[in-house]
Amino acid sequence: xxxxxxxxxxxxxxxxxxxxxxxxxxxxxxxxxxxxxxxxxxxxxxxxxxxxxxxxxxxxxxxxxxxxxxxxxxxxxxxxxxxxxxxxxxxxxxxxxxxxxxxxxxxxxxxxxxxxxxxxxxxxxxxxxxxxxxxxxxxxxxxxxxxxxxxxxxxxxxxxxxxxxxxxxxxxxxxxxxxxxxxxxxxxxxxxxxxxxxxxxxxxx
Amino acid sequence: xxxxxxxxxxxxxxxxxxxxxxxxxxxxxxxxxxxxxxxxxxxxxxxxxxxxxxxxxxxxxxxxxxxxxxxxxxxxxxxxxxxxxxxxxxxxxxxxxxxxxxxxxxxxxxxxxxxxxxxxxxxxxxxxxxxxxxxxxxxxxxxxxxxxxxxxxxxxxxxxxxxxxxxxxxxxxxxxxxxxxxxxxxxxxxxxxxxxxxxxxxxxxxxxxxxxxxxxxxxxxxxxxxxxxxxxxxxxxxxxxxxxxxxxxxxxxxxxxxxxxxxxxxxxxxxxxxxxxxxxxxxxxxxxxxxxxxxxxxxxxxxxxxxxxxxxxxxxxx
Numbered sequence: 001x002x003x004x005x006x007x008x009x010x011x012x013x014x015x016x017x018x019x020x021x022x023x024x025x026x027x028x029x030x031x032x033x034x035x036x037x038x039x040x041x042x043x044x045x046x047x048x049x050x051x052x053x054x055x056x057x058x059x060x061x062x063x064x065x066x067x068x069x070x071x072x073x074x075x076x077x078x079x080x081x082x083x084x085x086x087x088x089x090x091x092x093x094x095x096x097x098x099x100x101x102x103x104x105x106x107x108x109x110x111x112x113x114x115x116x117x118x119x120x121x122x123x124x125x126x127x128x129x130x131x132x133x134x135x136x137x138x139x140x141x142x143x144x145x146x147x148x149x150x151x152x153x154x155x156x157x158x159x160x161x162x163x164x165x166x167x168x169x170x171x172x173x174x175x176x177x178x179x180x181x182x183x184x185x186x187x188x189x190x191x192x193x194x195x196x197x198x199x200x201x202x203x204x205x
Numbered sequence: 206x207x208x209x210x211x212x213x214x215x216x217x218x219x220x221x222x223x224x225x226x227x228x229x230x231x232x233x234x235x236x237x238x239x240x241x242x243x244x245x246x247x248x249x250x251x252x253x254x255x256x257x258x259x260x261x262x263x264x265x266x267x268x269x270x271x272x273x274x275x276x277x278x279x280x281x282x283x284x285x286x287x288x289x290x291x292x293x294x295x296x297x298x299x300x301x302x303x304x305x306x307x308x309x310x311x312x313x314x315x316x317x318x319x320x321x322x323x324x325x326x327x328x329x330x331x332x333x334x335x336x337x338x339x340x341x342x343x344x345x346x347x348x349x350x351x352x353x354x355x356x357x358x359x360x361x362x363x364x365x366x367x368x369x370x371x372x373x374x375x376x377x378x379x380x381x382x383x384x385x386x387x388x389x390x391x392x393x394x395x396x397x398x399x400x401x402x403x404x405x406x407x408x409x410x411x412x413x414x415x416x417x418x419x420x421x422x423x424x425x426x427x428x429x430x431x432x433x434x435x436x437x438x439x440x441x442x443x444x445x446x447x448x449x450x451x452x453x454x455x456x457x458x459x460x461x462x463x464x465x466x467x468x469x470x471x472x473x474x475x476x477x478x479x480x481x482x483x484x485x486x487x488x489x490x491x492x493x494x495x496x497x498x499x500x501x502x503x504x505x506x507x508x509x510x511x512x513x514x515x516x517x518x519x520x521x522x523x
Contacts, residue, residue, distance in 0.1 A: 012210055015210045015213050015214060016210070018213055018217075019209055019210070019213050052224065053220075053224060056224055056227045056228060056231070057227070059227075059231045060227055060230065060231060063234055063235070064231050064234070064235050065235065066235060068231060068232075068235065072228070122220055123220075125220070125223055125224055125227060126219070126220060126223040129223050129226070129227055132230075
Protein backbone atom coordinates (compact mmCIF):
# COMPACT_ATOMS: atom_id res chain seq x y z
CA UNK A 1 0.00 0.00 0.00
CA UNK A 2 2.86 2.36 0.94
CA UNK A 3 4.70 1.51 -2.27
CA UNK A 4 1.54 2.25 -4.25
CA UNK A 5 1.14 5.56 -2.46
CA UNK A 6 4.79 6.52 -3.15
CA UNK A 7 4.58 5.57 -6.80
CA UNK A 8 1.29 7.48 -7.17
CA UNK A 9 2.92 10.49 -5.50
CA UNK A 10 6.02 10.31 -7.72
CA UNK A 11 3.94 10.00 -10.86
CA UNK A 12 2.70 13.57 -10.19
CA UNK A 13 -0.73 12.49 -11.38
CA UNK A 14 -2.18 14.20 -8.31
CA UNK A 15 -0.88 17.52 -9.63
CA UNK A 16 -3.00 16.96 -12.73
CA UNK A 17 -6.05 16.30 -10.59
CA UNK A 18 -5.52 19.56 -8.73
CA UNK A 19 -4.84 21.39 -11.97
CA UNK A 20 -7.99 20.13 -13.67
CA UNK A 21 -10.20 20.63 -10.63
CA UNK A 22 -9.22 24.31 -10.69
CA UNK A 23 -9.14 24.89 -14.44
CA UNK A 24 -11.35 22.23 -16.01
CA UNK A 25 -13.68 20.55 -13.51
CA UNK A 26 -15.55 18.72 -16.28
CA UNK A 27 -12.36 17.09 -17.50
CA UNK A 28 -11.55 16.09 -13.91
CA UNK A 29 -14.99 14.46 -13.69
CA UNK A 30 -14.31 12.54 -16.90
CA UNK A 31 -10.93 11.45 -15.51
CA UNK A 32 -12.40 9.99 -12.35
CA UNK A 33 -15.07 8.14 -14.35
CA UNK A 34 -12.31 6.51 -16.36
CA UNK A 35 -10.13 5.82 -13.32
CA UNK A 36 -13.01 4.51 -11.18
CA UNK A 37 -12.56 7.09 -8.40
CA UNK A 38 -8.96 6.10 -7.69
CA UNK A 39 -7.82 9.56 -6.49
CA UNK A 40 -9.95 9.14 -3.32
CA UNK A 41 -6.93 9.39 -0.98
CA UNK A 42 -6.00 12.72 -2.56
CA UNK A 43 -9.41 14.07 -1.62
CA UNK A 44 -8.73 13.14 2.00
CA UNK A 45 -5.42 15.00 1.91
CA UNK A 46 -7.11 18.09 0.44
CA UNK A 47 -9.79 17.98 3.16
CA UNK A 48 -7.03 17.78 5.81
CA UNK A 49 -5.13 20.69 4.22
CA UNK A 50 -8.31 22.79 4.05
CA UNK A 51 -8.99 22.12 7.74
CA UNK A 52 -5.47 23.09 8.83
CA UNK A 53 -5.43 26.23 6.64
CA UNK A 54 -8.83 27.29 7.98
CA UNK A 55 -7.70 26.90 11.61
CA UNK A 56 -4.54 28.93 10.92
CA UNK A 57 -6.45 31.61 8.95
CA UNK A 58 -8.98 31.99 11.77
CA UNK A 59 -6.09 32.15 14.26
CA UNK A 60 -4.55 35.06 12.36
CA UNK A 61 -7.59 37.26 12.93
CA UNK A 62 -7.04 37.77 16.64
CA UNK A 63 -4.48 37.28 19.35
CA UNK A 64 -4.24 33.63 20.22
CA UNK A 65 -3.47 32.01 23.55
CA UNK A 66 -1.35 28.85 23.81
CA UNK A 67 -4.63 27.00 23.35
CA UNK A 68 -4.06 27.67 19.64
CA UNK A 69 -1.71 24.66 19.49
CA UNK A 70 -4.51 22.42 20.73
CA UNK A 71 -6.77 23.90 18.05
CA UNK A 72 -4.11 23.25 15.43
CA UNK A 73 -3.65 19.61 16.46
CA UNK A 74 -6.62 18.02 18.23
CA UNK A 75 -9.02 20.69 16.96
CA UNK A 76 -7.89 20.20 13.35
CA UNK A 77 -8.35 16.42 13.67
CA UNK A 78 -11.87 16.97 15.00
CA UNK A 79 -12.73 19.46 12.24
CA UNK A 80 -11.24 17.09 9.67
CA UNK A 81 -13.53 14.29 10.84
CA UNK A 82 -16.50 16.67 10.77
CA UNK A 83 -15.54 17.79 7.25
CA UNK A 84 -15.29 14.19 6.04
CA UNK A 85 -18.73 13.48 7.50
CA UNK A 86 -20.08 16.62 5.76
CA UNK A 87 -18.58 15.50 2.44
CA UNK A 88 -20.05 12.01 2.75
CA UNK A 89 -23.49 13.35 3.78
CA UNK A 90 -23.47 15.89 0.94
CA UNK A 91 -22.41 13.27 -1.61
CA UNK A 92 -24.98 10.84 -0.25
CA UNK A 93 -27.83 13.34 -0.48
CA UNK A 94 -26.80 14.47 -3.98
CA UNK A 95 -26.61 10.85 -5.12
CA UNK A 96 -29.94 10.08 -3.45
CA UNK A 97 -31.66 12.83 -5.41
CA UNK A 98 -29.91 11.81 -8.64
CA UNK A 99 -31.15 8.24 -8.26
CA UNK A 100 -34.61 9.52 -7.31
CA UNK A 101 -34.89 11.43 -10.58
CA UNK A 102 -33.66 8.49 -12.61
CA UNK A 103 -29.89 8.76 -12.83
CA UNK A 104 -27.33 6.11 -11.98
CA UNK A 105 -25.85 5.95 -8.47
CA UNK A 106 -22.32 7.41 -8.35
CA UNK A 107 -21.74 8.25 -4.71
CA UNK A 108 -18.02 7.36 -4.77
CA UNK A 109 -17.39 9.78 -7.62
CA UNK A 110 -19.36 12.48 -5.83
CA UNK A 111 -17.23 12.01 -2.71
CA UNK A 112 -14.08 12.47 -4.81
CA UNK A 113 -15.39 15.52 -6.66
CA UNK A 114 -16.65 17.26 -3.52
CA UNK A 115 -13.43 16.63 -1.61
CA UNK A 116 -11.26 17.88 -4.50
CA UNK A 117 -13.61 20.80 -5.00
CA UNK A 118 -12.64 22.04 -1.54
CA UNK A 119 -9.18 22.86 -2.88
CA UNK A 120 -9.87 26.58 -3.62
CA UNK A 121 -10.62 27.08 0.09
CA UNK A 122 -6.93 26.53 0.80
CA UNK A 123 -6.29 29.91 -0.82
CA UNK A 124 -8.13 31.55 2.08
CA UNK A 125 -4.95 31.39 4.19
CA UNK A 126 -2.60 33.35 1.87
CA UNK A 127 -5.36 35.85 1.08
CA UNK A 128 -6.05 36.51 4.77
CA UNK A 129 -2.28 36.66 5.43
CA UNK A 130 -1.92 39.46 2.89
CA UNK A 131 -4.68 41.53 4.47
CA UNK A 132 -3.31 40.80 7.93
CA UNK A 133 0.19 41.95 6.95
CA UNK A 134 -1.22 45.23 5.63
CA UNK A 135 -3.58 45.57 8.62
CA UNK A 136 -6.47 46.07 6.26
CA UNK A 137 -9.82 44.69 7.46
CA UNK A 138 -8.63 41.08 7.68
CA UNK A 139 -11.82 39.80 9.41
CA UNK A 140 -14.00 41.32 6.68
CA UNK A 141 -11.94 39.79 3.89
CA UNK A 142 -11.85 36.47 5.77
CA UNK A 143 -15.65 36.34 5.60
CA UNK A 144 -15.75 37.77 2.08
CA UNK A 145 -13.26 35.32 0.60
CA UNK A 146 -14.80 32.43 2.55
CA UNK A 147 -17.97 33.14 0.56
CA UNK A 148 -16.04 33.62 -2.69
CA UNK A 149 -14.17 30.31 -2.29
CA UNK A 150 -17.34 28.52 -1.26
CA UNK A 151 -18.99 29.73 -4.47
CA UNK A 152 -15.93 28.51 -6.41
CA UNK A 153 -16.24 25.11 -4.69
CA UNK A 154 -19.95 25.03 -5.48
CA UNK A 155 -19.30 25.77 -9.16
CA UNK A 156 -16.78 22.94 -9.35
CA UNK A 157 -19.21 20.49 -7.72
CA UNK A 158 -22.08 21.62 -9.98
CA UNK A 159 -19.97 21.14 -13.10
CA UNK A 160 -18.87 17.75 -11.78
CA UNK A 161 -22.49 16.69 -11.20
CA UNK A 162 -23.41 17.96 -14.65
CA UNK A 163 -20.56 16.04 -16.28
CA UNK A 164 -21.01 12.80 -14.32
CA UNK A 165 -24.66 12.49 -15.27
CA UNK A 166 -24.64 14.41 -18.57
CA UNK A 167 -27.11 16.72 -16.88
CA UNK A 168 -28.04 20.30 -17.78
CA UNK A 169 -26.19 22.93 -15.76
CA UNK A 170 -29.36 24.42 -14.25
CA UNK A 171 -30.60 21.01 -13.20
CA UNK A 172 -27.18 20.30 -11.64
CA UNK A 173 -27.52 23.55 -9.66
CA UNK A 174 -30.84 22.33 -8.26
CA UNK A 175 -29.34 18.95 -7.41
CA UNK A 176 -26.45 20.68 -5.62
CA UNK A 177 -28.83 22.92 -3.66
CA UNK A 178 -31.04 20.01 -2.61
CA UNK A 179 -28.88 18.86 0.38
CA UNK A 180 -28.68 22.42 1.73
CA UNK A 181 -32.43 22.90 1.40
CA UNK A 182 -33.10 19.47 2.91
CA UNK A 183 -30.73 19.98 5.85
CA UNK A 184 -31.97 23.54 6.30
CA UNK A 185 -35.58 22.43 6.60
CA UNK A 186 -34.53 19.56 8.86
CA UNK A 187 -32.53 21.93 11.11
CA UNK A 188 -35.42 24.39 11.26
CA UNK A 189 -37.90 21.67 12.25
CA UNK A 190 -35.42 20.30 14.83
CA UNK A 191 -35.02 23.80 16.25
CA UNK A 192 -38.78 24.20 16.53
CA UNK A 193 -38.97 20.81 18.24
CA UNK A 194 -36.21 21.74 20.70
CA UNK A 195 -37.94 25.05 21.49
CA UNK A 196 -41.25 23.28 22.11
CA UNK A 197 -39.59 20.66 24.31
CA UNK A 198 -37.66 23.35 26.23
CA UNK A 199 -40.84 25.28 26.93
CA UNK A 200 -42.49 22.04 28.00
CA UNK A 201 -39.61 21.26 30.35
CA UNK A 202 -39.49 24.78 31.78
CA UNK A 203 -43.25 24.88 32.39
CA UNK A 204 -42.99 21.45 34.04
CA UNK A 205 -40.44 22.78 36.58
CA UNK B 206 8.13 18.20 -16.33
CA UNK B 207 5.12 19.89 -17.82
CA UNK B 208 4.97 23.67 -17.37
CA UNK B 209 1.54 23.55 -15.71
CA UNK B 210 2.76 21.03 -13.21
CA UNK B 211 5.72 23.26 -12.33
CA UNK B 212 3.45 26.25 -11.78
CA UNK B 213 1.08 24.25 -9.61
CA UNK B 214 3.90 22.76 -7.52
CA UNK B 215 5.25 26.28 -7.00
CA UNK B 216 1.80 27.44 -5.87
CA UNK B 217 1.53 24.52 -3.46
CA UNK B 218 5.01 25.26 -2.10
CA UNK B 219 3.97 28.89 -1.55
CA UNK B 220 0.82 27.70 0.24
CA UNK B 221 2.88 25.54 2.58
CA UNK B 222 5.28 28.43 3.15
CA UNK B 223 2.42 30.83 3.93
CA UNK B 224 0.99 28.31 6.42
CA UNK B 225 4.35 27.99 8.18
CA UNK B 226 4.84 31.78 8.24
CA UNK B 227 1.31 32.25 9.58
CA UNK B 228 1.91 29.77 12.43
CA UNK B 229 5.22 31.52 13.27
CA UNK B 230 3.47 34.91 13.23
CA UNK B 231 0.69 33.66 15.52
CA UNK B 232 3.26 32.11 17.88
CA UNK B 233 5.31 35.31 18.04
CA UNK B 234 2.30 37.45 18.82
CA UNK B 235 1.21 34.87 21.36
CA UNK B 236 4.54 35.06 23.16
CA UNK B 237 4.47 38.86 23.35
CA UNK B 238 0.96 38.72 24.80
CA UNK B 239 2.13 36.20 27.37
CA UNK B 240 4.92 38.57 28.44
CA UNK B 241 2.41 41.38 28.90
CA UNK B 242 0.08 39.12 30.82
CA UNK B 243 2.95 37.90 32.97
CA UNK B 244 4.00 41.43 33.87
CA UNK B 245 0.44 42.34 34.77
CA UNK B 246 -0.26 39.08 36.50
CA UNK B 247 2.65 39.08 38.92
CA UNK B 248 0.48 40.13 41.92
CA UNK B 249 -2.18 37.64 40.78
CA UNK B 250 -0.05 34.59 41.37
CA UNK B 251 1.45 35.39 44.79
CA UNK B 252 0.18 35.08 48.33
CA UNK B 253 -3.34 36.37 48.71
CA UNK B 254 -6.79 36.17 50.23
CA UNK B 255 -9.18 33.32 49.53
CA UNK B 256 -12.92 33.81 49.55
CA UNK B 257 -15.51 31.32 50.76
CA UNK B 258 -19.14 32.13 50.05
CA UNK B 259 -21.97 30.76 52.18
CA UNK B 260 -25.32 31.60 50.66
CA UNK B 261 -28.80 30.46 51.63
CA UNK B 262 -29.89 27.79 54.08
CA UNK B 263 -27.08 25.56 55.33
CA UNK B 264 -27.65 21.88 54.77
CA UNK B 265 -25.47 18.86 54.16
CA UNK B 266 -26.62 18.44 50.58
CA UNK B 267 -27.14 21.53 48.50
CA UNK B 268 -30.30 22.16 46.52
CA UNK B 269 -30.22 20.65 43.07
CA UNK B 270 -32.21 22.48 40.46
CA UNK B 271 -33.92 21.39 37.29
CA UNK B 272 -30.74 21.83 35.28
CA UNK B 273 -28.73 19.54 37.59
CA UNK B 274 -26.56 22.38 38.89
CA UNK B 275 -26.06 21.81 42.60
CA UNK B 276 -25.70 24.91 44.73
CA UNK B 277 -24.46 25.32 48.29
CA UNK B 278 -24.42 22.39 50.61
CA UNK B 279 -22.04 22.18 53.56
CA UNK B 280 -19.98 19.52 51.80
CA UNK B 281 -19.28 21.86 48.88
CA UNK B 282 -18.34 24.63 51.32
CA UNK B 283 -16.04 22.31 53.25
CA UNK B 284 -14.41 21.22 49.99
CA UNK B 285 -13.82 24.86 49.13
CA UNK B 286 -12.25 25.51 52.56
CA UNK B 287 -10.10 22.36 52.15
CA UNK B 288 -8.92 23.59 48.75
CA UNK B 289 -7.90 26.92 50.28
CA UNK B 290 -6.21 25.09 53.15
CA UNK B 291 -4.14 23.07 50.69
CA UNK B 292 -3.19 26.16 48.68
CA UNK B 293 0.10 27.56 49.98
CA UNK B 294 -0.70 31.00 48.50
CA UNK B 295 -3.66 31.52 50.83
CA UNK B 296 -2.61 33.52 53.86
CA UNK B 297 -6.06 34.80 54.80
CA UNK B 298 -9.64 33.82 54.07
CA UNK B 299 -12.71 36.03 53.94
CA UNK B 300 -15.88 34.09 54.68
CA UNK B 301 -18.76 35.91 53.01
CA UNK B 302 -21.98 34.88 54.78
CA UNK B 303 -25.47 35.50 53.54
CA UNK B 304 -27.45 32.82 55.34
CA UNK B 305 -30.27 32.48 57.88
CA UNK B 306 -28.56 29.36 59.25
CA UNK B 307 -29.49 25.76 58.79
CA UNK B 308 -29.17 22.28 60.18
CA UNK B 309 -27.11 21.71 63.30
CA UNK B 310 -24.66 19.13 61.99
CA UNK B 311 -23.95 20.94 58.70
CA UNK B 312 -23.31 24.20 60.57
CA UNK B 313 -21.05 22.52 63.09
CA UNK B 314 -19.03 20.83 60.34
CA UNK B 315 -18.32 24.15 58.65
CA UNK B 316 -17.47 25.73 62.01
CA UNK B 317 -15.04 22.93 62.83
CA UNK B 318 -13.38 23.18 59.43
CA UNK B 319 -12.89 26.92 59.82
CA UNK B 320 -11.54 26.50 63.33
CA UNK B 321 -9.01 24.02 61.98
CA UNK B 322 -7.91 26.57 59.40
CA UNK B 323 -7.67 29.21 62.13
CA UNK B 324 -5.47 26.92 64.22
CA UNK B 325 -3.10 26.75 61.23
CA UNK B 326 -2.60 30.50 61.60
CA UNK B 327 -4.60 31.40 58.51
CA UNK B 328 -6.34 34.70 59.21
CA UNK B 329 -10.12 34.37 58.97
CA UNK B 330 -12.36 37.38 58.50
CA UNK B 331 -16.13 37.05 58.28
CA UNK B 332 -18.07 39.46 56.11
CA UNK B 333 -21.79 39.45 56.86
CA UNK B 334 -24.20 40.22 54.02
CA UNK B 335 -27.98 40.70 54.17
CA UNK B 336 -28.40 38.11 56.87
CA UNK B 337 -26.03 36.06 58.99
CA UNK B 338 -28.34 34.82 61.68
CA UNK B 339 -28.29 31.75 63.89
CA UNK B 340 -26.19 29.12 62.07
CA UNK B 341 -24.89 31.88 59.79
CA UNK B 342 -23.56 33.71 62.84
CA UNK B 343 -22.33 30.40 64.34
CA UNK B 344 -20.03 30.03 61.32
CA UNK B 345 -18.95 33.68 61.49
CA UNK B 346 -17.89 33.20 65.10
CA UNK B 347 -15.18 30.79 63.96
CA UNK B 348 -13.37 33.72 62.36
CA UNK B 349 -10.73 35.90 63.98
CA UNK B 350 -12.56 39.05 62.97
CA UNK B 351 -16.17 39.80 62.02
CA UNK B 352 -17.08 42.69 59.71
CA UNK B 353 -20.79 43.39 59.43
CA UNK B 354 -22.88 45.87 57.53
CA UNK B 355 -24.95 48.19 59.67
CA UNK B 356 -28.13 46.74 58.18
CA UNK B 357 -27.13 43.10 58.42
CA UNK B 358 -29.62 40.92 60.26
CA UNK B 359 -27.52 38.84 62.65
CA UNK B 360 -27.63 37.21 66.07
CA UNK B 361 -30.58 34.85 66.56
CA UNK B 362 -28.40 32.64 68.72
CA UNK B 363 -30.56 29.66 69.48
CA UNK B 364 -31.96 26.38 68.30
CA UNK B 365 -35.36 25.63 66.85
CA UNK B 366 -37.35 22.56 65.91
CA UNK B 367 -40.62 23.09 64.11
CA UNK B 368 -43.20 20.49 63.25
CA UNK B 369 -46.76 21.19 62.13
CA UNK B 370 -49.54 19.71 64.19
CA UNK B 371 -52.18 18.58 61.72
CA UNK B 372 -54.13 16.42 64.16
CA UNK B 373 -57.24 18.60 63.92
CA UNK B 374 -57.13 18.63 60.14
CA UNK B 375 -56.68 14.86 60.00
CA UNK B 376 -59.66 14.37 62.28
CA UNK B 377 -61.74 16.73 60.18
CA UNK B 378 -60.84 14.84 57.03
CA UNK B 379 -61.28 11.47 58.69
CA UNK B 380 -57.70 10.39 58.10
CA UNK B 381 -56.20 7.94 60.55
CA UNK B 382 -52.59 6.82 60.54
CA UNK B 383 -51.60 3.21 61.12
CA UNK B 384 -48.35 3.34 63.02
CA UNK B 385 -46.44 0.26 64.13
CA UNK B 386 -43.37 1.33 66.07
CA UNK B 387 -40.59 -0.29 68.02
CA UNK B 388 -40.55 2.27 70.79
CA UNK B 389 -42.69 4.96 72.39
CA UNK B 390 -40.77 7.82 70.81
CA UNK B 391 -40.25 6.45 67.30
CA UNK B 392 -42.81 8.81 65.78
CA UNK B 393 -41.87 11.80 67.87
CA UNK B 394 -42.86 15.14 66.31
CA UNK B 395 -45.18 13.45 63.86
CA UNK B 396 -47.56 15.88 62.25
CA UNK B 397 -50.65 13.71 62.73
CA UNK B 398 -50.74 13.90 66.52
CA UNK B 399 -49.92 16.22 69.40
CA UNK B 400 -46.70 16.02 71.41
CA UNK B 401 -46.87 14.27 74.77
CA UNK B 402 -45.22 16.05 77.77
CA UNK B 403 -42.50 13.35 77.82
CA UNK B 404 -41.75 13.88 74.16
CA UNK B 405 -41.64 17.63 74.59
CA UNK B 406 -39.15 17.17 77.42
CA UNK B 407 -37.03 14.85 75.29
CA UNK B 408 -36.91 17.32 72.40
CA UNK B 409 -36.14 20.12 74.83
CA UNK B 410 -33.10 18.18 76.05
CA UNK B 411 -31.89 17.90 72.46
CA UNK B 412 -32.50 21.58 71.86
CA UNK B 413 -30.70 22.57 75.07
CA UNK B 414 -27.75 20.38 74.20
CA UNK B 415 -27.38 21.98 70.78
CA UNK B 416 -27.91 25.42 72.28
CA UNK B 417 -25.16 24.89 74.87
CA UNK B 418 -22.81 23.76 72.13
CA UNK B 419 -23.73 26.92 70.17
CA UNK B 420 -22.90 29.11 73.16
CA UNK B 421 -19.67 27.25 73.85
CA UNK B 422 -18.47 27.52 70.26
CA UNK B 423 -19.39 31.21 69.89
CA UNK B 424 -17.62 31.97 73.18
CA UNK B 425 -14.54 30.09 71.99
CA UNK B 426 -14.50 31.80 68.62
CA UNK B 427 -15.08 35.29 70.02
CA UNK B 428 -12.76 34.85 73.03
CA UNK B 429 -15.59 35.69 75.38
CA UNK B 430 -17.10 33.98 78.38
CA UNK B 431 -20.36 32.11 77.94
CA UNK B 432 -21.96 34.44 80.47
CA UNK B 433 -20.99 37.43 78.33
CA UNK B 434 -23.03 36.04 75.46
CA UNK B 435 -25.96 34.44 77.25
CA UNK B 436 -27.91 37.69 77.85
CA UNK B 437 -28.18 38.21 74.07
CA UNK B 438 -28.43 34.55 73.16
CA UNK B 439 -32.18 34.30 73.54
CA UNK B 440 -32.90 34.02 69.84
CA UNK B 441 -33.14 37.76 69.27
CA UNK B 442 -32.06 39.14 65.94
CA UNK B 443 -30.02 42.30 65.87
CA UNK B 444 -28.57 44.77 63.41
CA UNK B 445 -24.87 45.09 62.67
CA UNK B 446 -24.25 48.01 65.02
CA UNK B 447 -26.04 46.20 67.86
CA UNK B 448 -23.85 43.16 67.23
CA UNK B 449 -20.72 45.35 67.49
CA UNK B 450 -22.10 46.87 70.69
CA UNK B 451 -22.63 43.40 72.21
CA UNK B 452 -19.15 42.31 71.00
CA UNK B 453 -20.65 39.72 68.68
CA UNK B 454 -18.98 41.55 65.75
CA UNK B 455 -15.89 43.74 65.51
CA UNK B 456 -16.45 46.38 62.88
CA UNK B 457 -19.06 47.94 60.63
CA UNK B 458 -18.00 47.62 57.01
CA UNK B 459 -18.54 46.12 53.62
CA UNK B 460 -16.99 43.13 51.87
CA UNK B 461 -14.18 45.42 50.65
CA UNK B 462 -13.41 46.40 54.24
CA UNK B 463 -13.28 42.71 55.15
CA UNK B 464 -10.78 42.08 52.35
CA UNK B 465 -8.62 45.00 53.47
CA UNK B 466 -8.76 43.75 57.04
CA UNK B 467 -7.76 40.23 55.95
CA UNK B 468 -4.77 41.60 54.00
CA UNK B 469 -3.72 43.76 56.92
CA UNK B 470 -4.03 41.01 59.51
CA UNK B 471 -2.14 38.55 57.31
CA UNK B 472 0.56 41.20 56.63
CA UNK B 473 -0.10 41.04 52.90
CA UNK B 474 0.48 43.98 50.53
CA UNK B 475 -2.51 46.17 49.74
CA UNK B 476 -2.76 44.79 46.20
CA UNK B 477 -2.51 41.12 47.23
CA UNK B 478 -4.75 39.06 44.94
CA UNK B 479 -8.16 37.76 45.89
CA UNK B 480 -8.91 34.13 44.99
CA UNK B 481 -12.66 34.01 44.69
CA UNK B 482 -14.76 31.00 43.76
CA UNK B 483 -14.99 30.38 40.05
CA UNK B 484 -17.87 28.86 38.16
CA UNK B 485 -17.72 27.85 34.55
CA UNK B 486 -19.67 30.12 32.17
CA UNK B 487 -21.98 27.19 31.36
CA UNK B 488 -22.79 26.66 35.06
CA UNK B 489 -23.40 30.39 35.47
CA UNK B 490 -25.71 30.43 32.47
CA UNK B 491 -27.67 27.40 33.66
CA UNK B 492 -27.94 28.79 37.19
CA UNK B 493 -29.19 32.12 35.83
CA UNK B 494 -31.73 30.29 33.71
CA UNK B 495 -32.78 28.14 36.64
CA UNK B 496 -33.10 31.19 38.90
CA UNK B 497 -35.22 33.00 36.32
CA UNK B 498 -37.52 30.01 35.90
CA UNK B 499 -37.93 29.41 39.63
CA UNK B 500 -38.52 33.08 40.40
CA UNK B 501 -41.03 33.50 37.63
CA UNK B 502 -43.01 30.44 38.59
CA UNK B 503 -42.79 31.28 42.30
CA UNK B 504 -41.29 27.91 42.91
CA UNK B 505 -38.19 29.03 44.75
CA UNK B 506 -40.00 29.57 48.03
CA UNK B 507 -41.80 26.27 47.72
CA UNK B 508 -38.57 24.41 46.94
CA UNK B 509 -36.67 26.08 49.76
CA UNK B 510 -39.36 25.76 52.36
CA UNK B 511 -40.52 22.25 51.73
CA UNK B 512 -39.28 19.58 54.06
CA UNK B 513 -40.22 15.95 54.30
CA UNK B 514 -39.99 16.03 58.12
CA UNK B 515 -38.83 18.14 61.05
CA UNK B 516 -35.26 19.19 61.73
CA UNK B 517 -33.50 20.71 64.67
CA UNK B 518 -31.83 23.78 63.31
CA UNK B 519 -29.64 26.75 64.06
CA UNK B 520 -31.87 28.88 61.94
CA UNK B 521 -33.61 32.22 62.00
CA UNK B 522 -37.19 31.40 61.05
CA UNK B 523 -39.53 34.41 61.15
